[in-house]
Amino acid sequence: MSFRGHPWLGAISGLFLGLGVAILLQQFSIRPLDNLSFFGLPLLGIVLGLLVAAWAPFRRGGVSVSAGPATMAGPATVPAAPTVPTQSEPPPPPPSEPPTG
Amino acid sequence: VRRNTSRLVRLAVAVGVGSFPLLLAAPARASVTLGPCDGSVTIEGVTYTPDNDTPDDPVLVPKESGVTVGYEGNTGGVVIKNHNGYIAVDVGPIPIKVATWSGENADEQVSKADTYALDDAYAKLPFDVVGLYRVSGKHEGEGGSCEGFAYVKIEGNPITTVPGAAAVAVTVAAVGGVAAAGRVKRPSR
Numbered sequence: 001m002s003f004r005g006h007p008w009l010g011a012i013s014g015l016f017l018g019l020g021v022a023i024l025l026q027q028f029s030i031r032p033l034d035n036l037s038f039f040g041l042p043l044l045g046i047v048l049g050l051l052v053a054a055w056a057p058f059r060r061g062g063v064s065v066s067a068g069p070a071t072m073a074g075p076a077t078v079p080a081a082p083t084v085p086t087q088s089e090p091p092p093p094p095p096s097e098p099p100t101g
Numbered sequence: 102v103r104r105n106t107s108r109l110v111r112l113a114v115a116v117g118v119g120s121f122p123l124l125l126a127a128p129a130r131a132s133v134t135l136g137p138c139d140g141s142v143t144i145e146g147v148t149y150t151p152d153n154d155t156p157d158d159p160v161l162v163p164k165e166s167g168v169t170v171g172y173e174g175n176t177g178g179v180v181i182k183n184h185n186g187y188i189a190v191d192v193g194p195i196p197i198k199v200a201t202w203s204g205e206n207a208d209e210q211v212s213k214a215d216t217y218a219l220d221d222a223y224a225k226l227p228f229d230v231v232g233l234y235r236v237s238g239k240h241e242g243e244g245g246s247c248e249g250f251a252y253v254k255i256e257g258n259p260i261t262t263v264p265g266a267a268a269v270a271v272t273v274a275a276v277g278g279v280a281a282a283g284r285v286k287r288p289s290r
Contacts, residue, residue: 004285005286006281006282009282012278013279013281013282017272017278017279020268020271023267024259024265024268024269026232027231027232027264027265027268028259031233032233033234035193038192049282052279052280053283055283056283056284056285057283058280058283059284060285060286
């Protein structure tokens with residue numbers, strides 16, 4: 001299984017999510033802390049965290065990322081100009097020209 | 102020995118059990134896994150028996166002051182001498198012992214009935230506790246042995262308690278952690 005997100009963070013957070021839910025259920029008198037909720041819910045949380053880490057539905061830093069792994073080579077999408085022809089600033093120079101020297 | 106027995110019952114109530122006699126019940130009762138014992142507890146006019154052994158039908162312990170609990174319990178006529186035992190709150194597979202006792206029972210007691218003020222129990226706790234608990238216990242010695250469990254619901258608002266608030270905080274933080282785990286990770290170079 002390949003992870004586009006953060007599997008360790010997902011597993012640990014899922015573990016605590018399961019424990020938290022188990023304790024909340026106990027505190028709200030819905031279910032005691034028996035074996036099933038003590039082990040089952042944290043295990044379910046770990047699985048959930050790993051699934052979320054594998055799916056990775058959230059974009060990083062607000063940058064639009066299309067399906068597939070993000071890359072640093074060029075913008076993934078170009079939300080700029082075609083529909084806005086009246087740009088006041090010229091497009092930035094291409095980054096590929098280093099200063100001569 | 103009488104002192105030990107009395108302490109036993111007080112401690113049972115102190116952990117919210119209020120129903121130690123329920124742990125000493127007849128084998129035919131579902132909440133008892135071993136022994137000839139029986140008993141009951143009365144809280145605010147409601148009498149609980151060993152039949153209160155499911156999460157849906159727990160012993161209700163009110164979270165208010167001035168409540169006195171009446172209890173009675175017996176060992177089915179069996180004299181248990183040189184006894185010892187415990188009461189534990191079950192957390193998953195782990196019974197966390199909250200009370201232990203031992204004694205000779207030189208005067209050969211086989212039953213006990215008394216009352217206990219819940220305020221004394223609450224005063225011993227470091228913070229308020231509410232919720233649904235599975236409480237187990239055992240009493241054994243020369244002549245016999247009793248073992249069983251009961252479900253106890255301590256009424257109250259969980260959000261206002263330390264464990265409840267902590268559980269909410271942990272859950273919220275964990276939701277954030279799972280969401281963060283779902284962010285596309287920075288590619289490695």
